[in-house]
Amino acid sequence: MPGRATSGVVRQTIRWTVAAALLLLVWSVQAGAAAEGSDETAMREPRLTDFASLQTPDSPNAWLVAPPAYTAAKPNEDAADFAIDAVRLADAWQTVLRQQPRTTISLVSADGLQIEAEQRSAVFGFVDDISFRAIPLAANRSTVAIYSRARVGYWDLGVNRRRVRAWIELLGKQLA
Structure with missing residues (x-):
């Protein structure tokens, strides 16, 4: 039975890691868009x-x-x-x-x-x-x-x- 509990913990850890990676990816894409926009908007009147x-x-x-x-x-x-x-x-x-x-x-x-x-x-x-x-x-x-x-x-x-x-x-x- 300990093997089953361990594999459940591993699966849960993988789910959280994937969710965190996706969240970081979304934030980095938005941050990149903001950085690109800031160059453009900094130059605009x-x-x-x-x-x-x-x-x-x-x-x-x-x-x-x-x-x-x-x-x-x-x-x-x-x-x-x-x-x-x-x-x-x-x-x-x-x-x-x-x-x-x-x-x-x-x-x-x-x-x-x-x-x-x-x-x-x-x-x-x-x-x-x-x-x-x-x-x-x-x-x-x-x-x-x-x-x-x-x-x-x-x-x-x-x-x-x-x-x-x-x-x-x-x-x-x-x-x-």
Whole structure:
């Protein structure tokens, strides 16, 4: 009987080894794609996202928060209103961005209301792009459009959704 138990352990060890090897292969392919993309994107000129004509992907690797009918794409969540003017809202957003690890501001519009940023993942350095627009509603009221998306990959494990929600919460605290 000890031979049977030993062979079961060996089979289980082989299964785990194969699963780990496949996982490492997938990660290395994605890391290679990210590295190739980083060379290409490092050389590209950052551009402001055109929220009016924005089309979101069918893949679950992006998250959009915006007022209804502000974008061509359907938002994943409606944006909240803030009791502050749009310029101060955009300034507060930049403060939130500067507090985030591995995050850089790549472009700010001439009016200061739109901010483009990128954040790299801690382990593999995957790049996500985050676009923000402060939208004036009245003298001391504004709202936001925020679009966070992965540059590579099909699925982001909910990273962009969690990021946008967490940063909106930090924005509220920044304004309090």
